[in-house]
Amino acid sequence: MFEEGRKMRKALVVGSGAGGATVARELQGTFDVTILEAGKPFRPFPFSLDLLEQVRKSGLFFDEREIQWVFPAMKIRKTSEKMVLVNGIGTGGTTPLSTGNAIRLDGDLKGLGIDLDREFEQLAQEIPISTDHQSCWNPTTRNLFEICQSLGFHPQPTPKMGNYGQCTHCGRCVFGCPFGVKWDSRQFLKEAVSKGAQLVTGCRVDSVVIEEGMAKGIRVANRLSSRFIPADVIILAAGGLGTPEILKRSGIPCSSCLFVDPVLCVASERKEAFQNTEVAMPFFFQRDRYMVSPYFDYLSFFFDRKWRKPATGIVSWMIKLSDSNEGSMYGGKVHKKLTDSDRRYLQEGVEICRELFSKMGIRKEEVFLGTLNAGHPGGMLPLSEHEASSLHPPALPENVYVADATLLPKSPGGPPILTIMALAMKISSRIKQYGIPCS
Ligand SMILES: Cc1cc2nc3c(=O)[nH]c(=O)nc-3n(C[C@H](O)[C@H](O)[C@H](O)COP(=O)(O)OP(=O)(O)OC[C@H]3O[C@@H](n4cnc5c(N)ncnc54)[C@H](O)[C@@H]3O)c2cc1C
Numbered sequence: 001m002f003e004e005g006r007k008m009r010k011a012l013v014v015g016s017g018a019g020g021a022t023v024a025r026e027l028q029g030t031f032d033v034t035i036l037e038a039g040k041p042f043r044p045f046p047f048s049l050d051l052l053e054q055v056r057k058s059g060l061f062f063d064e065r066e067i068q069w070v071f072p073a074m075k076i077r078k079t080s081e082k083m084v085l086v087n088g089i090g091t092g093g094t095t096p097l098s099t100g101n102a103i104r105l106d107g108d109l110k111g112l113g114i115d116l117d118r119e120f121e122q123l124a125q126e127i128p129i130s131t132d133h134q135s136c137w138n139p140t141t142r143n144l145f146e147i148c149q150s151l152g153f154h155p156q157p158t159p160k161m162g163n164y165g166q167c168t169h170c171g172r173c174v175f176g177c178p179f180g181v182k183w184d185s186r187q188f189l190k191e192a193v194s195k196g197a198q199l200v201t202g203c204r205v206d207s208v209v210i211e212e213g214m215a216k217g218i219r220v221a222n223r224l225s226s227r228f229i230p231a232d233v234i235i236l237a238a239g240g241l242g243t244p245e246i247l248k249r250s251g252i253p254c255s256s257c258l259f260v261d262p263v264l265c266v267a268s269e270r271k272e273a274f275q276n277t278e279v280a281m282p283f284f285f286q287r288d289r290y291m292v293s294p295y296f297d298y299l300s301f302f303f304d305r306k307w308r309k310p311a312t313g314i315v316s317w318m319i320k321l322s323d324s325n326e327g328s329m330y331g332g333k334v335h336k337k338l339t340d341s342d343r344r345y346l347q348e349g350v351e352i353c354r355e356l357f358s359k360m361g362i363r364k365e366e367v368f369l370g371t372l373n374a375g376h377p378g379g380m381l382p383l384s385e386h387e388a389s390s391l392h393p394p395a396l397p398e399n400v401y402v403a404d405a406t407l408l409p410k411s412p413g414g415p416p417i418l419t420i421m422a423l424a425m426k427i428s429s430r431i432k433q434y435g436i437p438c439s
């Protein structure tokens with residue numbers, strides 16, 4: 001069935017985020033790779049945040065989706081239940097918007113029999129990961145860390161991808177690092193291109209064209225025209241929402257197992273805290289179904305009336321929940337309802353944050369919540385133990401693979417980039433090892 005000896009067959013990789021950039025780099029050379037990316041080359045947000053804080057007073061900011069007008073690399077949608085979903089559209093996908101956290105979260109994949117040890121080792125050799133930022137923490141962060149320690153929460157400085165020894169502590173991490181400190185998947189993309197891969201930006205993939213059970217290529221469509229691009233193998237890495245959308249338009253249904261890792265911030269006023277100029281998520285502690293970390297939440301700061309305080313005078317804790325795999329997309333909308341158990345754990349997190357604030361001398365009545373948001377979608381074509389070696393869900397044609405968060409069996413409840421890249425590396429090895437079916 002598999003053709004031996006023929007080289008440089010054509011692979012189309014859809015998306016250039018954590019999964020897509022990794023696959024493109026791994027496959028280029030064995031295949032002639034073209035990366036199709038819906039967004040444009042990523043540029044950090046150019047405007048002064050102090051200036052926007054002034055504009056905020058005018059009341060012009062009322063819907064989070066306005067961000068896209070000034071920062072097209074950040075896509076914002078709202079679920080039918082009004083949760084704000086954030087993801088990246090541009091080279092590097094969501095990774096340039098990330099806070100650089102690098103945590104291995106492959107427990108559930110391991111449980112299925114998928115061993116990623118080798119891939120994580122390779123990533124650790126290639127990507128600078130450290131807690132160097134700790135030596136420059138500001139007094140507020142140091143104080144918060146000590147409070148967590150004193151309450152027995154065992155906080156850990158967050159390992160970060162990049163050269164954090166050079167971090168200027170400007171606090172703009174989620175807007176794209178203006179100083180090139182953070183590592184993101186554009187590095188792998190650059191390597192893929194330097195090896196000969198072709199990167200096409202501004203190219204939104206509509207669907208995979210399938211005939212007699214095999215993919216023939218991809219249809220790219222905009223409002224005015226539609227174009228067919230042939231390929232021997234197709235790797236979808238358009239992210240936890242983008243890939244299921246493409247599959248659906250290709251006649252391949254996904255399951256209603258969407259997770260998003262909801263984020264809720266719990267905040268209070270504190271004069272001259274300067275958390276807005278600190279590296280985002282400098283440390284964290286882990287609880288049963290959620291993590292807690294200091295985080296200045298710009299989404300709430302700009303759009304939530306309760307947050308109309310000076311940026312320098314807010315202290316905020318983030319609760320990041322590992323939510324139930326229950327959510328779907330239909331009628332052009334994302335549907336994501338928190339289950340009772342999700343709500344219980346979020347509430348538990350809020351109580352813990354109140355306890356942390358109380359240790360800072362801040363009363364319960366002075367604490368306010370942020371906007372419920374999320375930025376780690378995935379899980380709609382989850383791997384099971386049956387695919388532990390093929391890494392190929394049976395719903396897909398033989399020559400179509402998925403290599404992004406869509407495959408994760410459960411919500412990681414924490415930073416997934418490293419795990420997605422390790423999985424994408426293994427999928428690439430599998431494609432190289434077993435070849436692709438003859439067309
Ligand atoms: C504010 C924020 C901070 C974060 N911080 C961290 C962190 O510190 N550490 C961490 O591990 N994770 C972090 N994450 C999450 C992480 O960035 C994502 O989970 C991860 O990038 C997902 O990888 P992916 O390959 O599944 O998709 P993405 O990285 O989102 O890439 C998908 C790509 O596909 C493209 N695309 C979508 N549809 C199409 C289409 N139809 N045609 C062509 N291209 C398409 C998109 O433009 C995008 O480039 C953060 C997320 C957010 C929102």
Ligand code: SF4
Binds near residue numbers: 171174
């Ligand atoms: S805080 Fe550091 S990593 Fe974050 S954007 Fe500023 S310089 Fe870059």
